[in-house]
Amino acid sequence: MAESARDPLVIAGREFHSRLIVGTSRYPDPHVMLEALAATGTELVTVAVRRVSLTDGSKESFIAMLRGKYSILPNTAGCYTAKEAVLTAQLAREALDTNWVKLEVIGDQETLFPDVPELLKAAEELLADGFVVLPYCNDDPITCRKLSDMGCAAVMPLGAPIGSGMGIRNPYNLRIIREQCSVPMIIDAGVGTASDVAVAMELGVDGVLLNTAIAQAKHPVQMATAMRLAADAGRLAYHAGRIPRRLYATASSPEDGLIGHTD
């Protein structure tokens, strides 16, 4: 899309020509995953790191599919403490030759909401260790400000819980964060369908990170395309300057020269 290309997403000095960051999890199969990733137009995809299993032979196949095609953003999904998250990030850096990390420190297995103090602690340690930190966080203006003040490359508040598909539950907090936050703001988690992405972009956020909404859709590749279009649509609409909301109508056809009225 010409228009959006003129307006790249810049994180830590790196330019991306898509405003979507896309996860690699929960697709019906790797082939569909690759097709869907391509359809989104993304340049940055998230991966998790896990213990190699003793039984399963191939240790390389998964990452090999992505190498060359995409920049890799390892996450620290499943970590409950700063200590776990820092070690996971360091292992990911070693394994994947990247100092970028999607920092996830959760407090609860069920809801996957972040643990704020552990998240802040982990962010501080990883920044000190030279990482480019993209933290997944609550839609909490104070935590977002702290993360950006300490030097995180972006803040990534959730639109709704991971995998909920509830969309943007609290646009008000996101607007406050947008007002106060100088670093790029990415909506991470909550997207259920294309319009959620458009709504997020129209709030003025810089990008959207999503996974389940594509991977678990009935037709992931088609949904992936929808997400790409919705991100462009929302970004363009944000820049285009929408009309104000009014309780009611103002005629869009001229009101003079009507037929059958005596002047």
Next chain:
Amino acid sequence: MAESARDPLVIAGREFHSRLIVGTSRYPDPHVMLEALAATGTELVTVAVRRVSLTDGSKESFIAMLRGKYSILPNTAGCYTAKEAVLTAQLAREALDTNWVKLEVIGDQETLFPDVPELLKAAEELLADGFVVLPYCNDDPITCRKLSDMGCAAVMPLGAPIGSGMGIRNPYNLRIIREQCSVPMIIDAGVGTASDVAVAMELGVDGVLLNTAIAQAKHPVQMATAMRLAADAGRLAYHAGRIPRRLYATASSPEDGLIGHTD
């Protein structure tokens, strides 16, 4: 967009490769109007008919700009009675060589809400007179069913009042109409920004008619492009089959093989 091209909008046997019908009113100038119309990708644009003014010389210039480029859909904007609307439609047919009409019979200058009985009466007469009738109506399932039963080529319930920019105020009624209605369903009026179009399309409607949201945006051409992308995004997402909404999270990274946990 390949995907959406495979799924044309068919009204009265005619195929359209865009799901947007766009108005020609309230643009900063004709040049911007033409650029914006082109950017939407629409093939069908609405015009009003008004008395020629004695003073102003040119009677042809406006329509000449559209001829050849777009199919013309004259409206009966400003009519309060079936009688006015029928005569206006007949004059439009004679002037513009089309038997298509966007039937608008309003009950109120301020809100521009439809007058239901006059609308139904006008629709009946125009259908009898061989018109292809696209009626602007309330989000009222009964009126929509009557209009489609009597042979209207589409029903066009409002998403919100004309020019309000309030988007889709009552998705519930629209879902009921969608369930019950066999003819094409177009959301007419209310759109304020791109995500409104995506939301409408995700409800399963066949198209969206809009004007003010583009014409009065700060940058009409950019908003026009956003609307085109949003319509494609919403249509694709509708077909792609969104994930269900859940109160909370389901992990999108695998939950086994986590680091530092003893199996």
Next chain:
Amino acid sequence: MAESARDPLVIAGREFHSRLIVGTSRYPDPHVMLEALAATGTELVTVAVRRVSLTDGSKESFIAMLRGKYSILPNTAGCYTAKEAVLTAQLAREALDTNWVKLEVIGDQETLFPDVPELLKAAEELLADGFVVLPYCNDDPITCRKLSDMGCAAVMPLGAPIGSGMGIRNPYNLRIIREQCSVPMIIDAGVGTASDVAVAMELGVDGVLLNTAIAQAKHPVQMATAMRLAADAGRLAYHAGRIPRRLYATASSPEDGLIGHTD
């Protein structure tokens, strides 16, 4: 409630000290119905009229329960045409010695949305025949204005479909109707719980008609009390003049004299 008593609901010159009109249908049993009606504080209850059955002996028992305790508002539920509705209203008047009628002319068995032209026709005929007409209608400002202009004693737009429990789906249209409408405005249908009644009253409507939300609640009498309190709360709040909405905070504790700050 002292405050609300000072502000009675006046319909057709008659004063009511409750702003709730309550239906008599779908309660677990007549005893619960009577307890629930009493708990709402209502003075006006709706009944339907139906053919006496040949088999069932008692023709009087039901109405006898209400006589003396409540003013009776017969409805024309189940009527699809003006003709049916008018005859039903006339029979109700003869049977119940009241010229008041809740006029219901529906267009659809499933959704129970009104049929606008038949409703308007029936209202006109009943007004000419001396009825006090309270019409159940769409949240359509034009139809509401016509009904009030022709002399209906109130307009009763739906908040949501009958029995849906969806609450106030489109507060915007209701606000427009409130602005334009001089006769009492009653929200008829859609209420699911107490806050729906409070929300409706805070919009400035004059009353709420409800039935299923009480009768089908797990504990109808408790819900009936909740509805009474919610109506009073909403009415009072409407008159009390709420604070404006702001995107964010203004401190509610003084910001000077804080401890540990050097002045």
Next chain:
Amino acid sequence: MAESARDPLVIAGREFHSRLIVGTSRYPDPHVMLEALAATGTELVTVAVRRVSLTDGSKESFIAMLRGKYSILPNTAGCYTAKEAVLTAQLAREALDTNWVKLEVIGDQETLFPDVPELLKAAEELLADGFVVLPYCNDDPITCRKLSDMGCAAVMPLGAPIGSGMGIRNPYNLRIIREQCSVPMIIDAGVGTASDVAVAMELGVDGVLLNTAIAQAKHPVQMATAMRLAADAGRLAYHAGRIPRRLYATASSPEDGLIGHTD
């Protein structure tokens, strides 16, 4: 209200017969404040502590108005750090002979959102020092669980920013907190009008803390009464068991025995 009296709010073993905690700030004058507090039916009111001013003589007048009538809940409003909050709470305990404290540790002058790590630290220290801690916090399930696990007497997530009057912005998070949280849950801040209180109570929360919505209403005493009624209404409705939401209608009048239909 008989019903709600049967169901007292219990915090730290103390019974309250009102589910509202009310602030004492921003009323037009002390007389209106006292009338409004009485009208809410509350038994627990919040106060701030501030430096005595050298100029103003009376140090006792304000607290004297409340003594005897209400239990006092001092807050730590305006504190940005655990250290400030702890000292403020200790001074309040000494000044007001209560070990109860509404713990407020904010991160931002403008939005007054809480600072999560400082809040948790302060809560821990105050609990260790024997305080009954009622923390004002985000609608963050993890932070609420930590606060309740460490022994806070209640959790008090915000419905919307202090003084915003935006009501319950994110009912989803509040539902999750309600599911997970064993201690009393009080909605603190955000209420704008009576229906907001009803909505909160219908979510199953145990109480609501409010101030600006009453104090800054056009008619504070009337709004105070509305809030009392709304709290009772919402609590009753929660216990009464609302009907499920449906997309559309189910008739509330019997569908057999209709007139003019041949059986």
Next chain:
Amino acid sequence: MNITFNGNPTHLHEGTTLGGFLREHQITDKTDGVAVAVNDAVVPRRQWADVHLRDGDTIEVIHAVQGG
């Protein structure tokens, strides 16, 4: 003669009055909450005794029931 009563075909003896017919169904002009229409026109209760039913008449007899 044959009439329709609340939608059901019914046989009556010649010369039956409306009042007489209703009494058979335990309805008198004292019965509260009941109304009658013959051929879509309401017949006030004080006239029931005087109305002679004719072959083909359609009679509706209604009462109040629970309603919303």
Next chain:
Amino acid sequence: MNITFNGNPTHLHEGTTLGGFLREHQITDKTDGVAVAVNDAVVPRRQWADVHLRDGDTIEVIHAVQGG
């Protein structure tokens, strides 16, 4: 004679045809996007020349304009 043209009272010479009247306003049957009604009935352009206007006639001449 006097007619009403687009809501304005207008004086015409006896025997003016619709076609003649329109020509005075630079409208011919070649003019695109224009239509005419006399006394609320549309007059196809091919008939303009033959229609003789009468005293009291109401003439509407319309064209397409921007609309939504």
Next chain:
Amino acid sequence: MNITFNGNPTHLHEGTTLGGFLREHQITDKTDGVAVAVNDAVVPRRQWADVHLRDGDTIEVIHAVQGG
């Protein structure tokens, strides 16, 4: 000696007690709703008389005010 009282630099005579200082501001151990901290530690009112202020002390004296 110099102290800080509620954020303001203040000069006191040597040997002033906390109780004495407070009395100058009409605060006695009978004054309801007031509390005092010296150098960030609360001083219970029964100890006010015994506390001798030192140069550089920071004194906070607070009372309850309207709050939300």
Next chain:
Amino acid sequence: MNITFNGNPTHLHEGTTLGGFLREHQITDKTDGVAVAVNDAVVPRRQWADVHLRDGDTIEVIHAVQGG
């Protein structure tokens, strides 16, 4: 000696190096997308050969998998 490998107790011969241990699981310093920590400290792949495992060591070997 006994170590813990990815959470599982494992027996090794004395003097096993990290590199040697990994080779047994088809992991060499050429294997892409793999990383190793011993006792919670990452060991760069170029050092694998030189690290002698000790009794009680905890070894984590990870690779990239699908993630969101």
